[in-house]
Amino acid sequence: xxxxxxxxxxxxxxxxxxxxxxxxxxxxxxxxxxxxxxxxxxxxxxxxxxxxxxxxxxxxxxxxxxxxxxxxxxxxxxxxxxxxxxxxxxxxxxxxxxxxxxxxxxxxxxxxxxxxxxxxxxxxxxxxxxxxxxxxxxxxxxxxxxxxxxxxxxxxxxxxxxxxxxxxxxxxxxxxxxxxxxxxxxxxxxxxx
Numbered sequence: 446x447x448x449x450x451x452x453x454x455x456x457x458x459x460x461x462x463x464x465x466x467x468x469x470x471x472x473x474x475x476x477x478x479x480x481x482x483x484x485x486x487x488x489x490x491x492x493x494x495x496x497x498x499x500x501x502x503x504x505x506x507x508x509x510x511x512x513x514x515x516x517x518x519x520x521x522x523x524x525x526x527x528x529x530x531x532x533x534x535x536x537x538x539x540x541x542x543x544x545x546x547x548x549x550x551x552x553x554x555x556x557x558x559x560x561x562x563x564x565x566x567x568x569x570x571x572x573x574x575x576x577x578x579x580x581x582x583x584x585x586x587x588x589x590x591x592x593x594x595x596x597x598x599x600x601x602x603x604x605x606x607x608x609x610x611x612x613x614x615x616x617x618x619x620x621x622x623x624x625x626x627x628x629x630x631x632x633x634x635x636x637x638x
Contacts, residue, residue, distance in 0.1 A: 447510050449637045453490030457519070458510060460484060461605060465515045470539050474581035477605055481543040485603075486577040492521055492545060495638050496601055499525035504593075505635040511609060518609045520634075524549065524600040529592030532566055532616040532625060535582060538607040543579035547593060547600025551580060554588040563624035564616055588616075 447454060464476035484490050496507055505523040512518070524547065532554055542551075550573055554566040566588060573594070574580065582589065593600040604610075611632055616625035 446513060448508055449493050451491055451493045451509075453484070454510070457484060457490050458512075461517060461519070462512070462515065465512075465517055470583055474539055474541050474583060477541040478543075478579045478581055481541060481579045481603065481605070482577055485543055485545055485579075492601065492603070493637060495636075496521040496523055497546075497599060499523050499528075499599055500635055504528045504530070506632065507635050507637050509603075509637070516608050518606045520604045520606065520610070521545070522602045522604060524591070524593035524602070526593060526595050526597055526599070530590050530615075532588055532590055533630070534614045535584070535587045535606065535610060536613050537584045537587075538610060539581065539583050540587070540607070540610075541579055541581045541605045542591075543603045544574045544576050545601040545603055546576055547595060547598050548573055548575050549600050549602060550574075550592045550594045552590045552592075553582075553586070554590075555586070556588050560624070562626075563619050563621060564627055565624060566616065 460480040464473050467473045467476050507521045509521055510519040552571040553569050555569045557565040613630055614627050615630045619626045
């Protein structure tokens, strides 16, 4: 279901529909990454103006489309200067994330063995991603942070999830050094207007 019409929305949906018909998760995410990079760089898709509006004190999430046929969901996220996430997962869902405007710093983590209810993570790579770049997360390699490193520029990213992402696990630093406590977080959506 399309939340709001925008120029190029049919091209975006057709590209995602074609990708999700691939035979494996790896093939789906590879196809989506390539399609998303191409669509962002070609500038044939113009996201609704509201996706450039920040939310006070947190990043904004706006659902643009949810496929009744295939189950996937397309969410635009708006990152004000310095806004970001704690280490989090995607509750077992694959995801392809593309930077639409601005820059984002994405750091991936490998979850190490848990110790008495405390989680340990090891950073395995960090990238500065600019417009037209995209990456994918496939469980169990889904732990990451996203942050807008700019002091004055808003960043917008497009996230395609295998299903509706209504919650996730976040990991907050614990009292013990290099340990994190797991918390469930409900994820809301900001209105499209």
